[in-house]
Amino acid sequence: MFRRGRPFYANVSFRYRRRGNLAYMTGRVPSVTPYVKWLLRARPADYALALSVAGTSLPVVGKHLEPLGGMTAMGVWGMRLAPEAISAMTKDLLTPGKGEARRRDRASTQQVSLAALRGVVSAADLDAEWPVAGRTPPIWEALRQRPYLYRRAVHYGDHPAQVLDVWRRKDLPVQPAPVLIFVPGGAWVHGRSMLQGSALMSYLAAQGWVCLAIDYRASPNHRWPRHIIDVKTAIAWARANVDKFGGDRNFVAVAGCSAGGHLAALAGLTPDDPQHASKLPDGADSSVDAVIGVYGRYDWEDRSTRERAQFVEFLERVVVKRRIVRHPEVFRDASPIARVERNAPPFLVIHGSKDSVIPVEQARSFVERMRAVSGSMVGYLELPGAGHGFDLVDGERAGVAAHATSLFLNQVYRTATQIRAKEVI
Structure with missing residues (x-):
């Protein structure tokens, strides 16, 4: 019927x-x-x-x-x-004076990043010299060369869309490397990584990380929650198989941009959700050790502004294909801000102050909620003057964001390694 x-x-x-x-x-x-x-x-x-x-x-x-x-x-x-x-x-x-304001915003990017990570990352790492970021748009760099793209189209599930690319150095050390799963954006209607995340994954791969850029099923052909099921399936696959590519199965972080930021945050906050677990292989571990959300959408319920009401209508017609007035629980369960809990993993949230697609208030509200509830560290980097998709078109800001992300993730990885060593002793 x-x-x-x-x-x-x-x-x-x-x-x-x-x-x-x-x-x-x-x-x-x-x-x-x-x-x-x-x-x-x-x-x-x-x-x-x-x-x-x-x-x-x-x-x-x-x-x-x-x-x-x-x-x-x-x-x-x-x-x-x-x-x-x-x-x-x-x-x-x-x-008037907009050009001068842009120059000030760009010049302050590194100082803002340092201030955002103070107290989250060790002082020694923050005081070290920051690399000089290039000005070439990362998307053009990715079109020219992707030196750390190691293996393409590895299947992490049975559906044709469930594939991932492996990014790593060819001379990766014998010791297992920490792992980052990158979830691309695309308004939940485009689930292919293509050229997204290249600046971040190249930077981490150069440092010895193993990065997995995943594809996932997208709307309108695939209705929610297949998107998040695919992300969790990829995480569970990494927990069981990433050692084949030199990765450490005991440390898997997840990052995403835009819609991918939403999916990464939701995956990090719902490791034991029974609705999702029932669609994963028996015994699958979809938990993550850290989350990086880059200009993500963290609230699927709020309709307090015209922009947010239009977004919810888009979800109703294209992604969820149900009305929020009849199925409010679906939208609530899909909202990371509603799923924040004490045992949440460490989070780093990055957003541009001039984002016109997903206004920065989304990130601010989410971070405020995380800091009030979560027992783990929560970092927040608001890049002055940056807009939506800055990591694709703005080489300088993309470089700063990649370096800040690496500092945060390396701090979390060191801490997790020390805890595991003490547990073994």
């Missing part, structure tokens, strides 16, 4: 049968009445999404059409945000 509050195409399943030379489509469809209601209520974007999702059911070519669903959803969301984004950009460009 058709479930109220869900898009019509979320309730349709198709099969193709052949009779002679004629192929025809059969399947489970809703009753006529709710179908008509959906047609009357649906917007042009809903029709476009329905067609893109139905196209994936086509024989032979369907699997190749799956990216179109993500492109359609991204376009729908982009068109909703475009007018406000253009208006804000125009206002920003026309503000």
